[in-house]
Amino acid sequence: MNEIDTDTCLLAEPTQTNVASVEPRVISAAVVGGTGYAGAELVTILERHRGVDLVASWSSKFTLDALDHSRPEVVFLATPNEVSADLVPAMLDRGIRVIDLSGAFRLHESALYPHWYGFAHSRPELLQEAVYGLTEWCNGELKTARLVANPGCYPTSILLALRPLTFILDRDQAVICDSKSGVSGAGKKADLDWSFAEVAGNFKAYGVGTHRHEPEIRQGLRLGQRAPLVFVPHLLPTVRGILSTMHVAFAHTVTDAEIASLFTEAYAKAPFVKVLPAGKLPQLKSVVNTPKAEIGWQLLHGGKRAVIVSVIDNLLKGAASQAVQNFNRMYGWAETEGLQ
Numbered sequence: 001m002n003e004i005d006t007d008t009c010l011l012a013e014p015t016q017t018n019v020a021s022v023e024p025r026v027i028s029a030a031v032v033g034g035t036g037y038a039g040a041e042l043v044t045i046l047e048r049h050r051g052v053d054l055v056a057s058w059s060s061k062f063t064l065d066a067l068d069h070s071r072p073e074v075v076f077l078a079t080p081n082e083v084s085a086d087l088v089p090a091m092l093d094r095g096i097r098v099i100d101l102s103g104a105f106r107l108h109e110s111a112l113y114p115h116w117y118g119f120a121h122s123r124p125e126l127l128q129e130a131v132y133g134l135t136e137w138c139n140g141e142l143k144t145a146r147l148v149a150n151p152g153c154y155p156t157s158i159l160l161a162l163r164p165l166t167f168i169l170d171r172d173q174a175v176i177c178d179s180k181s182g183v184s185g186a187g188k189k190a191d192l193d194w195s196f197a198e199v200a201g202n203f204k205a206y207g208v209g210t211h212r213h214e215p216e217i218r219q220g221l222r223l224g225q226r227a228p229l230v231f232v233p234h235l236l237p238t239v240r241g242i243l244s245t246m247h248v249a250f251a252h253t254v255t256d257a258e259i260a261s262l263f264t265e266a267y268a269k270a271p272f273v274k275v276l277p278a279g280k281l282p283q284l285k286s287v288v289n290t291p292k293a294e295i296g297w298q299l300l301h302g303g304k305r306a307v308i309v310s311v312i313d314n315l316l317k318g319a320a321s322q323a324v325q326n327f328n329r330m331y332g333w334a335e336t337e338g339l340q
């Protein structure tokens with residue numbers, strides 16, 4: 001992996017406004033994976049969105065013939081990674097824009113896919129074209145994007161909290177991201193580890209050093225290959241929501257005022273990101289079932305280190321509502337359309 005990634009989206013300054021340069025119009029849209037956890041949330045939002053004519057919602061019975069019959073202008077893919085990797089080229093070749101909720105197009109380097117995702121890309125050039133849709137850190141590129149790679153749920157919670165601080169981090173010390181997710185993060189598939197009897201009244205870590213979101217977090221923080229990153233996902237005995245606790249060290253001693261100023265600069269005009277006052281930490285119940293993220297911090301050791309805490313709903317800001325934020329930016333609708 002390169003030291004500096006080529007993600008124009010994340011190299012940009014955070015967006016301060018959602019300036020609509022085109023007149024919003026109603027767009028014909030379809031969902032593949034509408035019977036899944038993330039896809040069902042998406043369908044609910046799109047059905048009430050004034051700028052969307054939802055022409056179809058498909059499940060695993062989806063065929064390209066059905067697509068050719070419905071001819072949507074944009075397709076949301078809420079499908080497994082390998083399915084998205086197969087479907088995206090077919091859709092782009094038909095002139096259809098795609099917002100993909102899977103991880104199939106989030107990483108820029110195709111060489112990472114066999115190791116982290118277990119498959120090789122047939123169209124690796126699309127990894128360079130895909131816009132990484134962490135909406136608050138995107139600018140004009142969403143307006144022209146053919147392919148948006150919607151961020152993962154854990155990376156959304158971590159990158160929103162750490163991106164504003166990237167330039168003051170001590171790169172020699174590990175960034176430790178300790179994240180906890182509700183069970184819906186794994187989708188609706190049956191799996192013993194995610195079954196009620198295993199999860200209820202229980203709490204455990206999993207996937208340390210092997211979770212697919214690790215290279216996405218590394219890429220999003222522009223850590224390169226060498227800077228130490230520790231990502232520890234945990235399974236919470238709840239249905240939905242992610243709470244991430246980040247332990248960071250700074251290159252110089254910082255104050256609460258400096259941290260507050262960096263967060264304000266990043267998110268003053270972001271409708272779905274709320275930054276709490278210094279020393280106040282967020283909790284899951286503030287964001288579950290909402291499209292919002294909340295971020296708080298506590299300085300430690302005289303300002304040399306901090307604990308940053310963020311919360312999101314994995315199925316909304318971590319998936320469906322962020323996809324709709326990206327749709328709104330692509331087509332010039334207000335960022336909040338369909339989400340309030």
Ligand SMILES: NC(=O)c1ccc[n+]([C@@H]2O[C@H](COP(=O)([O-])OP(=O)(O)OC[C@H]3O[C@@H](n4cnc5c(N)ncnc54)[C@H](OP(=O)(O)O)[C@@H]3O)[C@@H](O)[C@H]2O)c1
Nearest residue numbers: 033035036037038059060078079101102185187188314319
């Ligand atoms: N869950 C989360 O919190 C979350 C957050 C961010 C991103 N994501 C990503 O979003 C995607 C969907 O996740 P999920 O949790 O909603 O999964 P899920 O609950 O398992 O749903 C998967 C959906 O994909 C459909 N599908 C499976 N194989 C297909 C095929 N060959 N062709 C067309 N459709 C097919 C399923 O249809 P059937 O009903 O017919 O099986 C179902 O609608 C995944 O890539 C996931 O990584 C999930």
